[in-house]
Amino acid sequence: MTLSTLKIHMVLAFLLASTSVWAAEPPAAELSAAQMAIAQAERASPKGTAAQSLQIAKSAFTEAQALNDKRKYKDAASLAYRAQVMAELAKAQAELANARMDVDEKSARNADLRRQLLVNTER
Amino acid sequence: MKQTLARLQWAVMALLLCFSAASLAATGKPNPELDRLNASLSALDNDPALADLGALERLKARQAVTQFVTAKGKTREQALFVANKRVETAQVAAQAELLANQAEQLDRERDQIMLQASRRDADMARREAEQLRIQNMARQEETERLSQAVDDERAAREQSNADAQLSSAQAAQARKLADARAREVDLARKEAELASILASDNVSDGDALPPMQRRGASMVYTLAGNSFASGSAMLTSSALSSLNKLAAILRSGQGNIRIEGFTDSQGADAANIALSQRRANAVMVALRAGGLSAARLRASGKGKAQPVADNGSEAGRARNRRVEIIVN
Numbered sequence: 001m002t003l004s005t006l007k008i009h010m011v012l013a014f015l016l017a018s019t020s021v022w023a024a025e026p027p028a029a030e031l032s033a034a035q036m037a038i039a040q041a042e043r044a045s046p047k048g049t050a051a052q053s054l055q056i057a058k059s060a061f062t063e064a065q066a067l068n069d070k071r072k073y074k075d076a077a078s079l080a081y082r083a084q085v086m087a088e089l090a091k092a093q094a095e096l097a098n099a100r101m102d103v104d105e106k107s108a109r110n111a112d113l114r115r116q117l118l119v120n121t122e123r
Numbered sequence: 124m125k126q127t128l129a130r131l132q133w134a135v136m137a138l139l140l141c142f143s144a145a146s147l148a149a150t151g152k153p154n155p156e157l158d159r160l161n162a163s164l165s166a167l168d169n170d171p172a173l174a175d176l177g178a179l180e181r182l183k184a185r186q187a188v189t190q191f192v193t194a195k196g197k198t199r200e201q202a203l204f205v206a207n208k209r210v211e212t213a214q215v216a217a218q219a220e221l222l223a224n225q226a227e228q229l230d231r232e233r234d235q236i237m238l239q240a241s242r243r244d245a246d247m248a249r250r251e252a253e254q255l256r257i258q259n260m261a262r263q264e265e266t267e268r269l270s271q272a273v274d275d276e277r278a279a280r281e282q283s284n285a286d287a288q289l290s291s292a293q294a295a296q297a298r299k300l301a302d303a304r305a306r307e308v309d310l311a312r313k314e315a316e317l318a319s320i321l322a323s324d325n326v327s328d329g330d331a332l333p334p335m336q337r338r339g340a341s342m343v344y345t346l347a348g349n350s351f352a353s354g355s356a357m358l359t360s361s362a363l364s365s366l367n368k369l370a371a372i373l374r375s376g377q378g379n380i381r382i383e384g385f386t387d388s389q390g391a392d393a394a395n396i397a398l399s400q401r402r403a404n405a406v407m408v409a410l411r412a413g414g415l416s417a418a419r420l421r422a423s424g425k426g427k428a429q430p431v432a433d434n435g436s437e438a439g440r441a442r443n444r445r446v447e448i449i450v451n
Contacts, residue, residue: 002427078201085208090178092215099222110236117240 026058026068027077034061037087045094053093057086156203160188163210167217176224177217184209332369333448341449344369345407348444356401363409368447371415378451380415382407382422385429387440387445392426399446400424406446 038061041054064079167173187202187209212398224269335345336395350362358366373380384406403422411417433439 051241053147076220082201082204085205085212087206088180089212092219096222097214098221099219099226102226103222103229106226108235109233110229113233113236113240117236 024073026065026071026073029075029089030080030084031061031064031068034064034083034087037084037091041087041091044091044098047097049091049097050093053086053090057083057090060086066092124401139321152189156206157188157192160191160206160210162186167210167214168390170217172221173214173217176220177213180209180213180216184213207224225339235317299336331365332372333365338449339451344448344450348441350446351402351405351427356398356405358405358409366409367413367415370415372412373410373450376450378419379421380410380419380451381449382410382420383447383449385431385443385445386421386432388427388430389440396424396426398424399426402446406448410448 034057037104038054038057041050045051045054060079060083064076064083067073067076068078132325164181167177167181182207187206191202191206333346335342335344339344346362346366350359350365351357352359382403384401384403385400386395388395400423403424407420407422410420427434427443430439430443431445432442434443
Protein backbone atom coordinates (compact mmCIF):
# COMPACT_ATOMS: atom_id res chain seq x y z
CA MET A 1 0.00 0.00 0.00
CA THR A 2 1.48 3.27 -1.02
CA LEU A 3 1.27 6.46 1.00
CA SER A 4 -1.09 8.00 -1.49
CA THR A 5 -3.33 5.01 -1.28
CA LEU A 6 -3.35 5.28 2.52
CA LYS A 7 -4.26 8.94 2.30
CA ILE A 8 -7.10 8.15 -0.02
CA HIS A 9 -8.36 5.51 2.42
CA MET A 10 -8.18 7.87 5.37
CA VAL A 11 -10.05 10.58 3.50
CA LEU A 12 -12.72 8.10 2.52
CA ALA A 13 -13.03 6.92 6.13
CA PHE A 14 -13.37 10.49 7.36
CA LEU A 15 -16.01 11.23 4.75
CA LEU A 16 -17.89 8.03 5.65
CA ALA A 17 -17.84 8.94 9.32
CA SER A 18 -18.96 12.48 8.62
CA THR A 19 -21.78 11.25 6.45
CA SER A 20 -22.98 8.88 9.15
CA VAL A 21 -23.18 11.73 11.72
CA TRP A 22 -24.88 14.25 9.60
CA ALA A 23 -27.19 11.75 7.98
CA ALA A 24 -28.60 10.43 11.45
CA GLU A 25 -32.36 9.70 11.43
CA PRO A 26 -34.76 11.44 13.86
CA PRO A 27 -35.07 9.33 17.08
CA ALA A 28 -38.71 8.51 16.47
CA ALA A 29 -38.52 5.16 18.23
CA GLU A 30 -36.93 6.67 21.33
CA LEU A 31 -39.44 9.51 21.40
CA SER A 32 -42.31 7.11 20.94
CA ALA A 33 -41.03 4.79 23.68
CA ALA A 34 -40.63 7.76 26.03
CA GLN A 35 -44.10 9.02 25.25
CA MET A 36 -45.59 5.57 25.89
CA ALA A 37 -43.68 5.22 29.17
CA ILE A 38 -44.92 8.64 30.33
CA ALA A 39 -48.51 7.69 29.50
CA GLN A 40 -48.18 4.44 31.46
CA ALA A 41 -46.70 6.31 34.40
CA GLU A 42 -49.59 8.80 34.33
CA ARG A 43 -52.10 5.94 34.29
CA ALA A 44 -50.31 4.29 37.19
CA SER A 45 -50.25 7.51 39.18
CA PRO A 46 -53.75 8.99 39.10
CA LYS A 47 -53.22 10.56 42.54
CA GLY A 48 -49.88 12.12 41.67
CA THR A 49 -47.95 9.70 43.82
CA ALA A 50 -44.86 9.97 41.58
CA ALA A 51 -45.24 13.58 40.57
CA GLN A 52 -41.58 14.57 40.82
CA SER A 53 -40.17 11.77 38.67
CA LEU A 54 -42.99 12.11 36.21
CA GLN A 55 -42.36 15.84 35.95
CA ILE A 56 -38.67 15.20 35.24
CA ALA A 57 -39.63 12.68 32.57
CA LYS A 58 -42.04 15.10 30.95
CA SER A 59 -39.47 17.90 30.96
CA ALA A 60 -36.87 15.65 29.39
CA PHE A 61 -39.34 14.53 26.78
CA THR A 62 -40.23 18.14 25.96
CA GLU A 63 -36.58 19.00 25.64
CA ALA A 64 -35.99 15.95 23.48
CA GLN A 65 -38.77 17.01 21.18
CA ALA A 66 -37.23 20.49 20.94
CA LEU A 67 -33.83 19.04 20.07
CA ASN A 68 -35.48 16.78 17.57
CA ASP A 69 -37.09 19.78 15.99
CA LYS A 70 -33.64 21.36 15.79
CA ARG A 71 -32.42 18.20 14.04
CA LYS A 72 -30.07 17.48 16.94
CA TYR A 73 -31.08 13.93 16.72
CA LYS A 74 -28.38 12.38 18.85
CA ASP A 75 -29.05 14.67 21.78
CA ALA A 76 -32.78 14.26 21.20
CA ALA A 77 -32.42 10.48 21.32
CA SER A 78 -30.36 10.70 24.49
CA LEU A 79 -32.90 12.91 26.23
CA ALA A 80 -35.80 10.80 25.00
CA TYR A 81 -34.17 7.75 26.56
CA ARG A 82 -33.69 9.67 29.80
CA ALA A 83 -37.37 10.61 29.68
CA GLN A 84 -38.28 6.94 29.16
CA VAL A 85 -36.10 5.81 32.07
CA MET A 86 -37.55 8.49 34.36
CA ALA A 87 -41.08 7.62 33.29
CA GLU A 88 -40.47 3.96 34.08
CA LEU A 89 -39.11 4.96 37.48
CA ALA A 90 -42.20 7.14 38.02
CA LYS A 91 -44.43 4.23 37.09
CA ALA A 92 -42.62 1.95 39.54
CA GLN A 93 -42.90 4.59 42.27
CA ALA A 94 -46.60 5.03 41.56
CA GLU A 95 -47.12 1.28 41.70
CA LEU A 96 -45.23 1.15 44.97
CA ALA A 97 -47.39 3.93 46.43
CA ASN A 98 -50.54 2.26 45.16
CA ALA A 99 -49.46 -1.09 46.58
CA ARG A 100 -48.69 0.53 49.93
CA MET A 101 -52.13 2.15 50.04
CA ASP A 102 -53.69 -1.14 48.97
CA VAL A 103 -51.91 -2.99 51.75
CA ASP A 104 -52.90 -0.34 54.30
CA GLU A 105 -56.54 -0.47 53.21
CA LYS A 106 -56.64 -4.24 53.20
CA SER A 107 -54.93 -4.45 56.57
CA ALA A 108 -57.50 -2.08 58.01
CA ARG A 109 -60.30 -3.96 56.26
CA ASN A 110 -59.10 -7.30 57.62
CA ALA A 111 -58.78 -5.90 61.10
CA ASP A 112 -62.31 -4.54 60.81
CA LEU A 113 -63.61 -7.85 59.49
CA ARG A 114 -61.82 -9.75 62.22
CA ARG A 115 -63.33 -7.45 64.83
CA GLN A 116 -66.83 -7.61 63.34
CA LEU A 117 -67.00 -11.27 62.40
CA LEU A 118 -64.76 -13.00 64.86
CA VAL A 119 -64.20 -10.91 67.95
CA ASN A 120 -67.82 -9.75 68.26
CA THR A 121 -69.09 -13.29 67.91
CA GLU A 122 -66.93 -14.58 70.72
CA ARG A 123 -69.24 -15.79 73.49
CA MET B 124 8.57 4.36 0.51
CA LYS B 125 8.34 0.95 2.10
CA GLN B 126 10.21 2.18 5.12
CA THR B 127 7.82 5.14 5.45
CA LEU B 128 4.81 2.84 5.29
CA ALA B 129 6.38 0.57 7.88
CA ARG B 130 6.95 3.50 10.22
CA LEU B 131 3.36 4.63 9.74
CA GLN B 132 2.09 1.16 10.54
CA TRP B 133 4.19 1.05 13.68
CA ALA B 134 2.90 4.43 14.71
CA VAL B 135 -0.72 3.26 14.32
CA MET B 136 -0.03 0.16 16.40
CA ALA B 137 1.64 2.28 19.05
CA LEU B 138 -1.37 4.57 19.11
CA LEU B 139 -3.71 1.59 19.56
CA LEU B 140 -1.55 0.28 22.35
CA CYS B 141 -1.63 3.65 23.97
CA PHE B 142 -5.42 3.64 23.76
CA SER B 143 -5.53 0.14 25.15
CA ALA B 144 -3.20 1.07 27.93
CA ALA B 145 -5.30 4.09 28.69
CA SER B 146 -8.39 1.94 28.71
CA LEU B 147 -6.75 -0.60 31.00
CA ALA B 148 -5.67 2.22 33.23
CA ALA B 149 -9.21 3.53 33.26
CA THR B 150 -10.75 0.15 34.26
CA GLY B 151 -8.17 -0.33 36.95
CA LYS B 152 -8.98 3.01 38.59
CA PRO B 153 -11.34 3.20 41.60
CA ASN B 154 -14.88 3.78 40.32
CA PRO B 155 -17.13 4.86 43.25
CA GLU B 156 -20.27 5.14 41.09
CA LEU B 157 -19.85 1.61 39.83
CA ASP B 158 -19.17 0.35 43.34
CA ARG B 159 -22.27 2.09 44.62
CA LEU B 160 -24.40 0.66 41.82
CA ASN B 161 -23.07 -2.86 42.34
CA ALA B 162 -23.57 -2.54 46.09
CA SER B 163 -27.16 -1.51 45.55
CA LEU B 164 -27.80 -4.45 43.26
CA SER B 165 -26.06 -6.83 45.66
CA ALA B 166 -28.14 -5.53 48.55
CA LEU B 167 -31.24 -6.10 46.48
CA ASP B 168 -30.13 -9.62 45.61
CA ASN B 169 -29.25 -10.45 49.20
CA ASP B 170 -32.50 -9.14 50.67
CA PRO B 171 -34.49 -12.34 51.37
CA ALA B 172 -37.77 -10.46 51.03
CA LEU B 173 -36.84 -8.86 47.70
CA ALA B 174 -34.41 -11.35 46.16
CA ASP B 175 -36.80 -12.81 43.62
CA LEU B 176 -38.89 -9.72 42.94
CA GLY B 177 -38.71 -7.14 40.14
CA ALA B 178 -36.78 -9.50 37.88
CA LEU B 179 -37.28 -7.51 34.65
CA GLU B 180 -36.30 -4.22 36.20
CA ARG B 181 -33.29 -5.87 37.84
CA LEU B 182 -32.18 -7.22 34.46
CA LYS B 183 -32.53 -3.78 32.93
CA ALA B 184 -30.50 -2.35 35.81
CA ARG B 185 -27.68 -4.85 35.27
CA GLN B 186 -27.64 -4.07 31.57
CA ALA B 187 -27.47 -0.38 32.35
CA VAL B 188 -24.59 -0.93 34.76
CA THR B 189 -22.77 -2.95 32.13
CA GLN B 190 -23.30 -0.20 29.60
CA PHE B 191 -21.98 2.28 32.12
CA VAL B 192 -18.86 0.17 32.55
CA THR B 193 -18.20 0.16 28.82
CA ALA B 194 -19.36 3.72 28.17
CA LYS B 195 -16.77 6.28 27.30
CA GLY B 196 -16.58 9.96 26.73
CA LYS B 197 -19.81 11.88 26.46
CA THR B 198 -21.98 8.75 26.73
CA ARG B 199 -20.53 7.91 30.14
CA GLU B 200 -22.56 10.58 31.90
CA GLN B 201 -25.76 9.43 30.18
CA ALA B 202 -24.96 5.81 31.01
CA LEU B 203 -24.40 6.67 34.68
CA PHE B 204 -27.69 8.51 34.86
CA VAL B 205 -29.53 5.61 33.25
CA ALA B 206 -27.80 3.06 35.48
CA ASN B 207 -28.69 5.03 38.62
CA LYS B 208 -32.32 5.32 37.62
CA ARG B 209 -32.53 1.68 36.50
CA VAL B 210 -31.14 0.48 39.84
CA GLU B 211 -33.54 2.75 41.71
CA THR B 212 -36.39 1.49 39.52
CA ALA B 213 -35.40 -2.10 40.27
CA GLN B 214 -35.48 -1.38 44.00
CA VAL B 215 -38.84 0.37 43.82
CA ALA B 216 -40.33 -2.31 41.57
CA ALA B 217 -39.16 -5.06 43.93
CA GLN B 218 -40.75 -3.26 46.89
CA ALA B 219 -43.93 -2.68 44.90
CA GLU B 220 -44.10 -6.35 43.99
CA LEU B 221 -43.48 -7.28 47.61
CA LEU B 222 -46.38 -5.05 48.68
CA ALA B 223 -48.55 -6.46 45.89
CA ASN B 224 -47.81 -9.92 47.25
CA GLN B 225 -48.70 -8.69 50.71
CA ALA B 226 -51.97 -7.33 49.31
CA GLU B 227 -52.72 -10.74 47.81
CA GLN B 228 -51.84 -12.30 51.13
CA LEU B 229 -54.24 -9.90 52.80
CA ASP B 230 -56.92 -10.95 50.31
CA ARG B 231 -56.30 -14.56 51.23
CA GLU B 232 -56.37 -13.57 54.88
CA ARG B 233 -59.71 -11.87 54.25
CA ASP B 234 -60.98 -15.09 52.67
CA GLN B 235 -59.71 -17.01 55.68
CA ILE B 236 -61.50 -14.62 58.02
CA MET B 237 -64.72 -15.01 56.05
CA LEU B 238 -64.28 -18.76 56.02
CA GLN B 239 -63.54 -18.80 59.72
CA ALA B 240 -66.58 -16.63 60.35
CA SER B 241 -68.69 -18.93 58.21
CA ARG B 242 -67.39 -21.95 60.09
CA ARG B 243 -68.04 -20.21 63.37
CA ASP B 244 -71.55 -19.34 62.25
CA ALA B 245 -72.05 -22.92 61.17
CA ASP B 246 -70.72 -24.14 64.50
CA MET B 247 -72.99 -21.74 66.33
CA ALA B 248 -75.93 -22.88 64.22
CA ARG B 249 -75.01 -26.48 64.98
CA ARG B 250 -74.71 -25.72 68.68
CA GLU B 251 -78.04 -23.90 68.67
CA ALA B 252 -79.64 -26.80 66.80
CA GLU B 253 -78.16 -29.18 69.36
CA GLN B 254 -79.46 -27.03 72.19
CA LEU B 255 -82.88 -26.92 70.57
CA ARG B 256 -82.77 -30.69 70.15
CA ILE B 257 -81.87 -31.13 73.80
CA GLN B 258 -84.56 -28.67 74.84
CA ASN B 259 -87.00 -30.54 72.65
CA MET B 260 -86.01 -33.82 74.25
CA ALA B 261 -86.38 -32.29 77.70
CA ARG B 262 -89.77 -30.90 76.70
CA GLN B 263 -90.77 -34.29 75.37
CA GLU B 264 -89.62 -35.97 78.55
CA GLU B 265 -91.52 -33.37 80.58
CA THR B 266 -94.60 -33.98 78.45
CA GLU B 267 -94.25 -37.71 78.92
CA ARG B 268 -93.69 -37.21 82.62
CA LEU B 269 -96.77 -35.00 82.87
CA SER B 270 -98.73 -37.49 80.80
CA GLN B 271 -97.56 -40.25 83.11
CA ALA B 272 -98.53 -38.13 86.10
CA VAL B 273 -101.95 -37.53 84.56
CA ASP B 274 -102.30 -41.27 83.92
CA ASP B 275 -101.19 -42.03 87.45
CA GLU B 276 -103.60 -39.45 88.80
CA ARG B 277 -106.39 -40.89 86.66
CA ALA B 278 -105.51 -44.39 87.82
CA ALA B 279 -105.41 -43.18 91.40
CA ARG B 280 -108.76 -41.48 90.90
CA GLU B 281 -110.18 -44.60 89.36
CA GLN B 282 -108.73 -46.62 92.19
CA SER B 283 -110.22 -44.13 94.60
CA ASN B 284 -113.55 -44.43 92.80
CA ALA B 285 -113.24 -48.18 92.91
CA ASP B 286 -112.42 -47.96 96.59
CA ALA B 287 -115.35 -45.63 97.05
CA GLN B 288 -117.57 -48.00 95.12
CA LEU B 289 -116.19 -50.86 97.14
CA SER B 290 -116.80 -48.90 100.28
CA SER B 291 -120.25 -48.06 99.04
CA ALA B 292 -120.85 -51.70 98.18
CA GLN B 293 -119.48 -52.69 101.54
CA ALA B 294 -121.72 -50.13 103.18
CA ALA B 295 -124.68 -51.39 101.17
CA GLN B 296 -123.73 -54.91 102.13
CA ALA B 297 -123.45 -53.83 105.72
CA ARG B 298 -126.81 -52.15 105.47
CA LYS B 299 -128.29 -55.30 103.94
CA LEU B 300 -126.64 -57.30 106.68
CA ALA B 301 -128.07 -54.93 109.26
CA ASP B 302 -131.48 -55.17 107.58
CA ALA B 303 -131.20 -58.92 107.52
CA ARG B 304 -130.25 -58.93 111.16
CA ALA B 305 -133.10 -56.56 111.87
CA ARG B 306 -135.44 -58.85 109.95
CA GLU B 307 -133.97 -61.75 111.80
CA VAL B 308 -134.61 -59.96 115.07
CA ASP B 309 -138.10 -59.07 113.88
CA LEU B 310 -138.73 -62.63 112.84
CA ALA B 311 -137.46 -63.83 116.16
CA ARG B 312 -139.76 -61.35 117.84
CA LYS B 313 -142.66 -62.50 115.68
CA GLU B 314 -141.72 -66.06 116.33
CA ALA B 315 -141.76 -65.29 120.00
CA GLU B 316 -145.12 -63.60 119.59
CA LEU B 317 -146.39 -66.55 117.59
CA ALA B 318 -145.05 -68.92 120.19
CA SER B 319 -146.80 -66.83 122.79
CA ILE B 320 -150.02 -66.97 120.78
CA LEU B 321 -149.64 -70.66 120.23
CA ALA B 322 -148.97 -71.07 123.89
CA SER B 323 -152.16 -69.20 124.66
CA ASP B 324 -153.96 -71.39 122.07
CA ASN B 325 -152.93 -74.40 124.02
CA VAL B 326 -154.84 -73.07 126.97
CA SER B 327 -158.16 -73.19 125.09
CA ASP B 328 -158.63 -75.26 121.97
CA GLY B 329 -161.61 -73.11 120.95
CA ASP B 330 -159.36 -70.12 120.40
CA ALA B 331 -156.89 -72.04 118.19
CA LEU B 332 -155.80 -70.72 114.84
CA PRO B 333 -157.48 -72.25 111.81
CA PRO B 334 -155.48 -75.12 110.38
CA MET B 335 -152.93 -73.98 107.82
CA GLN B 336 -151.42 -75.71 104.85
CA ARG B 337 -149.05 -74.55 102.14
CA ARG B 338 -150.25 -74.33 98.60
CA GLY B 339 -147.31 -73.29 96.46
CA ALA B 340 -145.97 -69.99 97.76
CA SER B 341 -149.19 -69.27 99.60
CA MET B 342 -150.35 -70.22 103.08
CA VAL B 343 -153.97 -71.39 103.23
CA TYR B 344 -155.88 -71.19 106.53
CA THR B 345 -159.14 -73.20 106.37
CA LEU B 346 -162.08 -72.22 108.54
CA ALA B 347 -164.32 -75.29 108.88
CA GLY B 348 -168.03 -75.16 108.13
CA ASN B 349 -168.94 -75.53 111.75
CA SER B 350 -167.59 -72.09 112.35
CA PHE B 351 -170.98 -70.81 111.21
CA ALA B 352 -174.48 -71.64 112.36
CA SER B 353 -176.22 -73.95 109.95
CA GLY B 354 -177.41 -72.14 106.82
CA SER B 355 -176.14 -68.85 108.30
CA ALA B 356 -173.14 -66.56 107.84
CA MET B 357 -172.82 -65.72 111.51
CA LEU B 358 -169.51 -66.77 112.97
CA THR B 359 -169.39 -68.65 116.23
CA SER B 360 -167.61 -66.98 119.13
CA SER B 361 -164.89 -69.56 118.94
CA ALA B 362 -164.42 -68.81 115.24
CA LEU B 363 -164.28 -65.08 115.96
CA SER B 364 -161.62 -65.62 118.59
CA SER B 365 -159.67 -67.80 116.22
CA LEU B 366 -159.90 -65.19 113.44
CA ASN B 367 -158.83 -62.50 115.88
CA LYS B 368 -155.63 -64.38 116.64
CA LEU B 369 -155.09 -65.02 112.95
CA ALA B 370 -155.49 -61.29 112.28
CA ALA B 371 -152.90 -60.57 114.96
CA ILE B 372 -150.44 -62.82 113.16
CA LEU B 373 -151.21 -61.49 109.69
CA ARG B 374 -150.86 -57.84 110.75
CA SER B 375 -147.12 -58.03 110.52
CA GLY B 376 -147.26 -59.18 106.89
CA GLN B 377 -147.67 -57.15 103.72
CA GLY B 378 -149.17 -59.63 101.22
CA ASN B 379 -152.72 -59.68 99.86
CA ILE B 380 -155.26 -61.99 101.44
CA ARG B 381 -158.01 -63.69 99.46
CA ILE B 382 -161.00 -65.01 101.38
CA GLU B 383 -162.97 -67.67 99.44
CA GLY B 384 -166.17 -69.29 100.69
CA PHE B 385 -167.29 -72.84 99.65
CA THR B 386 -170.41 -74.98 100.21
CA ASP B 387 -171.30 -78.62 99.69
CA SER B 388 -173.21 -79.70 96.66
CA GLN B 389 -176.60 -79.73 98.28
CA GLY B 390 -179.06 -77.01 97.44
CA ALA B 391 -179.27 -74.56 94.55
CA ASP B 392 -176.03 -73.24 93.17
CA ALA B 393 -177.14 -69.65 93.42
CA ALA B 394 -178.04 -70.10 97.03
CA ASN B 395 -174.75 -71.85 97.67
CA ILE B 396 -172.83 -69.07 95.99
CA ALA B 397 -174.72 -66.44 97.94
CA LEU B 398 -174.16 -68.29 101.21
CA SER B 399 -170.48 -68.83 100.50
CA GLN B 400 -170.14 -65.13 99.64
CA ARG B 401 -171.79 -64.03 102.85
CA ARG B 402 -169.59 -66.31 104.88
CA ALA B 403 -166.45 -64.99 103.12
CA ASN B 404 -167.61 -61.46 103.79
CA ALA B 405 -168.18 -62.31 107.45
CA VAL B 406 -164.64 -63.62 107.72
CA MET B 407 -163.30 -60.51 106.01
CA VAL B 408 -165.13 -58.29 108.49
CA ALA B 409 -163.75 -60.29 111.36
CA LEU B 410 -160.21 -59.97 110.07
CA ARG B 411 -160.64 -56.20 109.54
CA ALA B 412 -161.88 -56.06 113.10
CA GLY B 413 -158.69 -57.83 114.08
CA GLY B 414 -156.64 -54.97 112.64
CA LEU B 415 -155.96 -55.95 109.06
CA SER B 416 -156.09 -53.30 106.35
CA ALA B 417 -159.13 -53.52 104.09
CA ALA B 418 -156.84 -52.91 101.12
CA ARG B 419 -155.20 -56.29 101.63
CA LEU B 420 -158.51 -58.21 101.86
CA ARG B 421 -160.75 -59.49 99.11
CA ALA B 422 -163.68 -61.88 99.65
CA SER B 423 -165.45 -64.09 97.09
CA GLY B 424 -168.07 -66.89 97.18
CA LYS B 425 -167.30 -69.99 95.15
CA GLY B 426 -170.39 -72.10 96.02
CA LYS B 427 -169.93 -75.82 95.58
CA ALA B 428 -166.89 -75.44 93.38
CA GLN B 429 -163.50 -76.92 94.21
CA PRO B 430 -164.68 -79.57 96.61
CA VAL B 431 -161.95 -81.08 98.78
CA ALA B 432 -163.97 -84.22 99.75
CA ASP B 433 -166.78 -86.48 98.53
CA ASN B 434 -170.14 -84.75 98.76
CA GLY B 435 -171.74 -88.24 98.94
CA SER B 436 -171.09 -88.57 102.67
CA GLU B 437 -171.86 -86.28 105.55
CA ALA B 438 -168.22 -86.21 106.52
CA GLY B 439 -167.24 -85.24 103.00
CA ARG B 440 -169.88 -82.53 102.77
CA ALA B 441 -168.79 -81.18 106.15
CA ARG B 442 -165.20 -80.80 104.80
CA ASN B 443 -166.43 -79.10 101.65
CA ARG B 444 -168.28 -76.48 103.69
CA ARG B 445 -165.43 -74.15 104.48
CA VAL B 446 -163.88 -70.70 104.12
CA GLU B 447 -160.25 -70.54 102.92
CA ILE B 448 -158.05 -67.60 103.90
CA ILE B 449 -155.25 -67.56 101.31
CA VAL B 450 -152.22 -65.45 102.29
CA ASN B 451 -149.82 -64.65 99.42
